[in-house]
Amino acid sequence: MALGAAAYLIVKYLHVLGAIVLLGTGSGIAFFMLMAHRTGDAAFIARTAAVVVFADWLFTASAVLIQPVTGYLLLGANAAALKQSWVVASLALYVVAGAFWLPVVWMQMRMRDLAAAAAAARTPLPAAYQRLFRLWFLFGFPGFGSVALIVWLMIARPATWP
Numbered sequence: 001m002a003l004g005a006a007a008y009l010i011v012k013y014l015h016v017l018g019a020i021v022l023l024g025t026g027s028g029i030a031f032f033m034l035m036a037h038r039t040g041d042a043a044f045i046a047r048t049a050a051v052v053v054f055a056d057w058l059f060t061a062s063a064v065l066i067q068p069v070t071g072y073l074l075l076g077a078n079a080a081a082l083k084q085s086w087v088v089a090s091l092a093l094y095v096v097a098g099a100f101w102l103p104v105v106w107m108q109m110r111m112r113d114l115a116a117a118a119a120a121a122r123t124p125l126p127a128a129y130q131r132l133f134r135l136w137f138l139f140g141f142p143g144f145g146s147v148a149l150i151v152w153l154m155i156a157r158p159a160t161w162p
Contacts, residue, residue: 003077015070021063043119049112085160086153093146100143107136
C-alpha cells in the first residue's frame with residue numbers, strides 16, 4: 001500500500017505514540033496499583049483501582065487497537081513482508097501481551113470491587129483480594145515485558161531468519 005510522505009509520517013507518529021502509551025500506561029498503572037496496595041487502605045485501593053481500570057480502558061485499549069492497524073500500514077509502506085523474523089516475533093509477543101493484559105484488567109476490576117466492599121464494611125482486605133493481587137503482579141511481567149520487547153524489536157529489527 002502506497003502512502004504519501006505526509007500520510008506515512010502521520011501513521012508512523014501514531015504507531016510510535018501508541019507504543020509510548022502502552023509502555024507509559026502499563027508502567028503507570030503498575031506503579032499506582034502497587035503503591036495503593038502497599039498502604040493496605042481498602043478505600044484508597046478501591047479509588048486507585050477505579051482510576052486504573054478507567055485508564056486501562058481509555059488509553060491501553062485505544063493503543064491496543066491502533067497498533068496493528070498502523071503497523072500494517074507501515075509494513076505495506078515499507079514493502080516489508082509479514083514473514084520477517086522481527087515482525088513475526090512482534091506479532092507473537094503482541095498475542096502474549098494481550099493474553100496477559102485481558103485477565104489483568106478483570107483482576108483490577110475484581111480487586112476494586114473487593115476493596116470497595118471491604119472499605120464499606122470497614123473490614124480488612126479479604127484473602128481473595130490478596131490472591132488476585134499476587135496473580136496481578138505476576139501477570140505484569142510477561143504482559144509488560146512483551147510490550148517492552150516489541151518496542152525493542154521495532155527499533156532494532158533483528159533478522160534471525162531470511
